[in-house]
Amino acid sequence: MKHILLVDDEDNILVLFEDELTEAGYRVTTAGSGPEALRLLEQDVPDLVILDIRMPGMHGVEVLEKIREKHEDLPIIMCTALQGMRDDFTVVESKVSGYLTKPVDLDELRAKVKEAIG
Amino acid sequence: MSVNRTKKSRNRCEKIRDELRQSLHESAKEFQQLNDKLSRRSERLAALHRISLAANDSSLDPERVLNLVLSEAVELLKADSAVIFHLGENDVLHCEVALGECVEQIKPMTLPLGQGIVGHVAATAEAEIVPDVEKDPRYRLVVKGVRSEITAPLLTQGRKVIGVMNVESKLPDAFTGEDLELLVMLASHVARVWDNATLYKALRNRNRELSESYAELRKTQAKLIRQGRLAVLGQMAAIVAHEIRNPLTSIRGFAQRISRRFPKGDRGCQYCHIIVEEVDKLDQVTKSITDFARRPTPVPRLTHIDQLLDRVLLIFKEEANNKGLDLIREYDTNLPEALIDADQMQQVFSNIIRNAIQASPSEGKVTVRASVHDENLLVAVNDSGPGIPQDVRQKMFEPFFTTKTHGTGLGLALAQKLVEGHGGRVDVESLPGNGATFTVVLPLDNNRNTNTTSAKSTAEQGDE
8 A cells, every 4th residue: 555645734635535545655754844745754664745825834845855855766746736836846856746726626636646657 | 316326236246146046046947957866876776676676576477577677778878789698507608698789790790708797797706897898809790880789797685696787879989987786686586587587496496396296106105005015915825725725635635535435326426526516616717817827928929919809709709709799800911920928828818708799789889909019019809898996906916806796807907917917007097988999009010019027927826
């Protein structure tokens, strides 16, 4: 069973994505912040990380950089609330597997995850 | 004896009488002279008083006062001509006003400081009588026949020479010391008038500068307010994006999940779809706000403006038809290709044309004109609506200002921002009852029409 780590400061979104992806047949772990996600990564490396960009404390892009220091090829999908932000993160773009724009359509969520890890 | 005595005494009487007569005659003459002198003095005093009044009358044009002084001088001094010279910054005296004979010859006259009698008086700041100009080697012949003259410097309160006043006569030795004194007094009035006029002019210039700066300041202030609003808008966009889109994600996602629990076609399933649809509508509103705050850099390409306008008109064709509106296009032939961001300009013209259609009554018309004027491409959109009231005109480019029930108030604000990003502007003309015309002015000069500075939005610079 493929393992997905969800990182978002919004509990409701964690519940939503966890239920949806569990139903789709994945094993899901959740983290409410960047540091928590990094701690979990120390113990268990997932097959995919879905990472919210805007989080209080450690910003999603900073979490991404930190993950990349140790896990160069780990698939990561960035989740953003600002459409069009991709234009301004071209540096980051090469390091991510895909983007999800909030409000996220659940069918699209499944499709993106499937595209990344099957 | 008595006859002799009588004769003798008669002779004495006659002699005394003659002497008395003589002395009376002389007294009368003297009296006459004194009287003349007195009346001349009172005449001069009266003239000085008139000049003084005129010099203090700030409503009078300085040139009129100077002319008055000259005419009084010519009359009182029984002179043939009088001239006022001004000492310019390069130490050259030139004629400011002249009165009397041969004025046309005197007027173009200039004299370097120190040269000629006038130049000499300007240099020494001492008034002078020249009884016979022919005997004065400094004299420069300008007007034929002048024999004598008096000249006085024009001194400011700080005793600085600002010019010279000169009075001439065709008679030799025509002026007395008293005349010179009068001239000095007249010169002091002229100097004061001049001084005041210069101060007044400086004051007026300063005033003009001040009011110009004030207008500039007002403009800057308006711009700052606008920029302030935009900055706030940028921050708001970020808040809207995160604080609204996160809950929207939950609402939409859970609605999707709930819908799967109902059999297809069930009311519950329908309800859930409605929730999803409404969330998508809300998301469109947040999108228009974040789009506005984004201010993407224009990507200019050579574009046929007529084709672009036709594309926009096509979008609105159905809406116009439904309303019975005529969409009229009047493009100049041979419009040049413009270096513009076609997507942004399509947005601009869409927003403006949409407003025009909404403002026009049924069976009205909307006219789109494209032309070139002074290196600018002009696209004017004219509607047949009621026109724009003054209070609306002042605010209509402000973000969130709207007169519609369902409007974000961002359409015109965004249009203006995008046009300004191209180095252009949006002009508005409106006569009440005569519709409104929005004119997009885009510079055709390729060097100017891209504004790449501060292209990133405030929302995205720090927040995400």
